[in-house]
Amino acid sequence: MPFNDRPRQGRMVIERPLDWRTKGLPPSAEGLTGPEIGRLGLSLLAGDLMMPSAIIREEALADNIREMQAFADRNGALLCPHGKTSMSPELLRRQLEAGAWGITAATAHHVRVYRRLGIERILLANQLVGRTDLDFVISEIARDPSFDFFCLVDSADGAALLVEAVERVASARPVQVLIETGLEGGRSGVRSTAEALALARAVAAQPRLALRGVETFEGIRQARPDARLEAADMIDLALIAAHDIAAEGLFAEGEVLISAGGSGFLDLCAAKLPGRIGGQPVRRVIRPGCYVTHDSGLYARLTGPGGSRLPGLPKLEHALEVWGTVLSLPEPRLAIVGAGKRDLSYDVEPPRPLWVHRPPGEGPPNEATDMTVVAMWDQHLSLSAPDGRLAVGDLVGFGISHPCATFDRWTALLTVDGAHRVTGAVTTLF
DSSP: OOOSSOOOOOOOOOOOOTTTTTTTOOGTTTTTTTTHHHTSBBBTTOOOSSSSSEEEHHHHHHHHHHHHHHHHTTTTEEOOOBBBGTTTHHHHHHHHHTTTTTEEEEEHHHHHHHTTTBBBBBEEEEEHHHHHHHHHHHHHHHHHTOOOOEEEEEEEEHHHHHHHHHHHHHHHSOEEEEEOOTTTTTSSSSSSHHHHHHHHHHHTTTTEEEEEEOOTTTTTTTTSSTTHHHHHHHHHHHHHHHHHHHTTSSSSSEEEEEEOOOSSSSHHHHOOOOOETTTTTEEEEEOOOGTTTTTTTTTHHHHGGGGGGOOOSSSOOOEEEEEEEEEEEEEETEEEOOTTTTTOOSSSOOEEEEEOOOTSSSSOOEETTTOOOOOOOOEEEEEEEOOOSSSOOOOOEEOOOOOOOOOHOOOOOEOTTTTOOEEEEEOOOO
C-alpha cells in the first residue's frame, strides 16, 4: 500500500469562545472567539491584558511554519509535526494547511484528541499498550477506512498485545507498525540491530500487523555536549536495522517509512535518511514539534551554535513569550515579577528576560539583556536588574527554553503583531 503525500484531515472545528477561565484574557474579551478578540484593538504594551500573559508573535509563527515545510520539501522528506508541543487545534490546522503529511502523537489520548479534530493521518511515536488505549485506537482503524495510523513496537510482547487487540475488536485492517530503535540508558526502543531483526521477523509473521518501517528519536539527551555525535549514532543504528530487515524482505509491500527528527538535529536527519533501501522506495518522515514557535534557549543553541545557524537548516525565530508585571523592588538590584512556574517553562533552564516596557509608553519595548532570572516560585520570579532600570508596574517579556512546557500552562495564548497588538488567539487541549 503506497503512502499518500496529500495532507489528510477532516473538518477541524476549532473556533471556540474564551471566557473568564482563560488566564491573561481581559474582561472585555470574554465570550469572544480568537478572530473576534483580534478585532478589539487590544495592546499588550498599553497594558490592556491581564498579567501574566502568554503571547505568540504572529509573523515569527507564520515564518517558522513556512520555513519548516520548505525544509522538508527541499530534502524530500514528509513533515509530520509533533502535536504534543502545542496541542493547539489552530496551530495543528495551520501546519496541515501548510503541507504537513500528518501529525505525530505521543499518547493514545493525543490520538483521541486528533481524531475529534478530524485528523486522518497520525503517527503515534510511542508504544501502544493498555487495553483501553488499544481498543480505542484499533476501533478507530476498523471504523474509518480513511484513518491512516502508525505506531511503534520494540518487543514481541508489545506486538502480541496489538495482535490481541485487533482480534478482540475484530478489525479487518492490520495495524501499521514501525520498529523503534533506542539508546542504552535512554527511553524505549531495541538496543541493537540483532534485536531489531529478531523483532521484525516476529512482526512480519503476524498477518494482523504490517511492518512499515523503522523509527528513532535522536534527541533523548540533546542538552549534553556530545549530543550531536550521539544523535548521529542513533540514526545510524536505525538505518543499519532497516537495511538488515529489508535484506530479508520483511517489510510490507510498498514504500518503507524511516522516521527520525525532533527539532534539534534535523540537519543530521536530512543528510542520513536514504531515498531507497533494499530496492524499496523510502519515505523519510521527520517529526519536529518545537519549531512551530522555536525558543530562546535550548533549541536556539542547538540549531544555531555560537549564534550562527547551521547550514541548510530552516531559519527559525522565537515566537513564544510570557509577560509579567514588576510587583515589587524590595532590595537594590532585585525585582519581583508576577510570573512563575505556573506560567513559564523551567524544565531545561530559567526563562530569559528579553524586553522591558513601561505602559502605556509609546514605541517598542527596550531590550532586557542586562537582567537575569535568579529564582522562580509558583506565581513569582526574582530578577536581577541594574538599579533604576525597573519600576513597579513595568512589563517584562520573557523568552523560554523548550516551548512544550510553557504551552501546557495555558488554555489559550494570544497572537500579536509586530507592535504587540492582539490579532487573535490559539487554544490548547492538554
